[in-house]
Amino acid sequence: MRRIESVFLLIAVASQWTCCLSKPPNIIFILSDDLGYGDVSISAMVNRTNEIPTPNIQRLADEGMRFLRGYSGQVCAPSRCTLMTGKHLGHCRVRGNDGSYCPLLPSETTVAHVLREKYTTGIVGKWGLGDFNTTGYPLEQGFDHYIGQASQVACHNWYPATMQNNTLGNYPIAGNEHASQANCGEHHSKCTWANDLFNREAIRFIRENGQASVEKPFFLYFSTTTPHTGFLAGAKTSWAVPAPYDTRFHFDTVESAFAAATSAQDDFVGAVLDEVKSLGIDQDTIVFFSGDNGPDSHPFTFFDDPGPFRGKKRSLHEGGVRQTITARWPGHIAANSTTEHLFAFWDFLPTAAELAGVDVPDNVDGISAAAVLQGQTAQKQHDYLYWEFCNYGREDGLLPQQYEPGWIQAVRYDAVDAAGVRTEWKGIRTAYGEIQLYNLTDDISESVNVSTKYPDIVTKITSIMAESHVENPYWKSSKNMSDRCCASCFNHKGCKYPCVQINTTAEVESVYDAHYPELSEPLLYLSPYYLLGDWLQADYDTGVDVEKRDSEFRIHIDSSGIAMHVDSPTDACIHKARIDLHPDDTNSYQQAMLSQTNASASCRKLSTGKLHTDGSSLFIVWREPRGPIDNQNPVASIWKKPHFDFD
Template structure:
């Protein structure tokens, strides 16, 4: 029975961030193999963005862009920096014994985040899922960066298994009933790869997405009578392929038999890798449906903005087979075009926004937008000032179907990994500069209206566009404080 709840004057905000989900992995974006009925329904209830971009082509920098409202030429974290000088940071047993080996490069104390701004506006704030912006004891943990509550993985590497030894509740470890298998463990030499029972060691007792969703349910139940902000940073569908058996069985029945994944591209083996990957996404979709049902039962759905998106494009490893799913459709999703690269397949992500009474159901927008627009949008909704150094523009006029939407002259990215890359989008034009860590950078120019797959390099045909982009490459790059993010070609002084 629906509970009667006095609505807050300010709307609740739920931001759901999938991990490595491609532009084409939802039914509402053209996926025809993986079933996502609840997210598709959310799209029908709200607005679908067709030109939305992540903050970076990999996890940590994209999340830093999201939380700070600054593009990757200005953010503190610009790559996945595991700080290996601390010791054996990939050894899960060593991390279990020494928490100082956990976590990535922390964002500094005093960083203004979406969390701090919404706390200022009177919201109770939570992040549940994968953090990746500071390990235990660091200044970057969520509770020091604007979040009243945290539950999940502080460390991205820990999230490479869905059956970890522990998670964190705020700054305290919560130990799980798992005897975690070491990262990249292969099948036993005597195991039959065709026998499903050979893969039993990789499915343990406590499945972290179950525990994290339970925490979400509790948070919403406890805080629904006042404005709340929930940042649900699910690790799904990032490899490893580990999913509830009922969903794997469903897709084995749908797809039929397939060749097993033996772990040759990292993470863990799986008897039915395609079915397992699809199973993770449908399991997440199921959770989204349950959350929406809870909001309706509590009487707060009508006063809740829900955003669903992904942190970057689809991956190429761990047995995920993005080309078979056409995960970045219509863009390419193989290595060099998806995750890790500033191509459309690596940066363009699905984004759905639903807000009853404010967003017209069943609408679509081609507004060119990005992660750094989320901060000013949420600040507008909450009634607090956007930080002056934000690179973003509020999307609120578009969400509400009103006039006055400001548009970007350009979007800018830089990424100091995978050879070193920059990209700028200016309307129909996109310019990429790559191999920046080498002596001879390569410049590419694409007309996205005529060539969305980025196959025809027009660099010799439009020197005027290239010249403008290079000026922006120089203008928007601010020398990073962290040595591992520096790009000497751009004038950075190596430490």
Template structure:
């Protein structure tokens, strides 16, 4: 059987092993790329008019574009755990961004099984380049199935694009170019260099390459925003646009390298993002498309994301699908592509049959999210609010979408109900006129969550 290579776009890359060549493996190579804080409407193929993304648009034109794909959560950390474990955030350990007493991300428990561990057990070399965000030193990607990693461990550190150090294989690597506040090495450029170096090398073993790139997450800085220098925009917006265009350009470089190595015809590319864009960009660029909401809430603008699948000769070009999928579906999809079984009891459903147009595509009975907000001022002398609390929950089944906004004094909250088939912008609350649907929402929400998240809420 001819080697099939799978590239799933999200934002992680890099490894000391290189790609297998067609014919050398029975198993496909897999690359997963995820952007950071990029909204549904930030790409030309999703309606963006102000930001140029020709390479990503070409992938959409040559493959399959999802219009109803959802991120695992509305902020970074829980979205990443959902992606890697195949569990929605009623079952993940991390259900919001949080800082421990050590001022770092809480670690994903070691007993959680990641897609990297599954693939490694099946003979894959596994690698991550970009932002981990699921634990600090001692809890790096190597503890969760990655043979190689390069990038940030902690989310807060990842706000600095000229960091004094990064981590390689869990060990701190000082960046002399950025010592004493200098800005000599832009982290994203380092990630892409590692990516291309990976693709330049070769090996007989199949690989899994996970790329959680950090752009266009803030701080919104980039060495060169000349592509938008002539625009009469605030500097922050020029930088944001330039960051997305930089990502697009680098995906073009990756595609070129795949062609040079003879891998382009055997590569599946999936491109997505971890959550919606911030409010300012949503307003200025319509970064979240026509949808209500943004990062940090569970309306469509905070969680509906682009997903593009490209695989020449396998996926028919020019397709658009309304199949409802979510971040926790990525693990079983990758497992099916690699020819291995996904773990029993996960929440994810493989969308692999829909990519190839063969076999039966299973439909989710419902999708569920919960999001805990973190109070960065919890330890101030005059603080009255808790360290974190259940901010919101959301549930989608069929064409219905429910959102529940909570407060520390009212965790139950009030159910809002929207008919996405008629009201994709979530403007008309139908809860009062559809009590039978509200009753069903309550039943599903109660059964969808499990109290296995020690930091959410934080009661110590």
């Protein structure tokens, strides 16, 4: 239990309200990708034995406010949907990790739509809520300017040959036409890292729109793809960062590479703060910073990435959704202040709207935090926070997942008694099953299920879950453990059960048809995808045990099919294959056949095989000769990428 002496635990500051400003403030939201709660110096309750210095993020916090109880979504696309639309995950259109399958519609209202009346709106970097030529593309969702990678799948390519530049869907990037570890040279200096390009474009946007002569304020959404894993062909790690970041750390290889990627994110925050200051618009600009979900893709023991929380990315435990969200606005937000006000991603839209002096849409779930930011006490509070998600993997962080995989709901709310004592409750359940109840005030790690001790709290959370969920045909819920929910689709033409087989909205269908007019069959959407390391391989015919192979699969879709390159260091071969689309009608997998087109003389040759996914793992199965090329005794092999997420 915790006694509340003040509702907000912040230092009051004498500040002018937005009505008294000559114009509303510029608004910048910097979003980092897969940044762990414990990866930055501003978060509490973290083991700092091994620390990644983040002086610029620390500067932002020291000169502004930290929301100690900040919350995001649990994975990339849903987090971005809640941030942009102001809706929680029971109402958001994109509830699974697949904005390509289910892009935002013209009927959606984003924060860019809301601000566009008074603001120049821009986004740089990762989008994930609709690809180029769909209704979800940023220019269709209220943004005046966009440079970046609209597809969250494409964002995994850190050195892309092309990206989106406003109305250009395939804008060439200098030096990246044949980007690889070998071709990019020492420290990758001959190629362009996407995040360095994003940073330059963000600074250019601020500089062009932050001049005193510019009448309209600006809104910039700066969404990086670091420290999420990124691909560069032939790279030794999944974080192929260039100079100057790559030489800053001397831990083991993986830890040094991840630290470099995190350090780069800190540099980008510093570049924004420096540019705002140099333009003399410090007191006219509010800057927000957060990660988009919990940490992922590397061992957590070294940096204590999840901090004290259970779970990781994709988890509805605190480790998947807890953030230290920071905001800085000199002269308006008290320096080095903190608040325990609950701030969720869906609060950003109404907060930005109030700061801008424009109306908030009626159908949002978020509440404005403008009052608490400016030191006022009349701040509206959340009745609860709500999440839902379909996930058939286990998202064990430093502490393992407590609930069963499937369709998961979570509710978090504060109960304050007559004496002013606050209890923080968290409830989680799978497929309408029994609720696990945790007292976060006493048990921040969600270790002890106290549901049997507090049946009244369980009843209340059950009611909140019922009222918060609105069924969405694209993200089918699960009524019991045998009824599967929809996790991801990655298919522009519609998916098999439990995802939507046929898109019923004519408007969406027409957009898909325009995007891939030459494809009449459903498309397994992996464009482009690079899948490194941690593959499990087994030979069926010989009974060889499953073993790990550090192979690299590069998969890319074009109008005639899917190209796949396989680089297997175990036999120093590069297999090149073509995949012809043959949808499977016997189960829920989307499948395709492989046929060999080329292999070097010293390598095993691929013969027929297939690629399929069940939504969480990716499988590549083929038959190949064992030993010399002329050996006519083939063996069937399966390569499995476990817990594959398509994020």
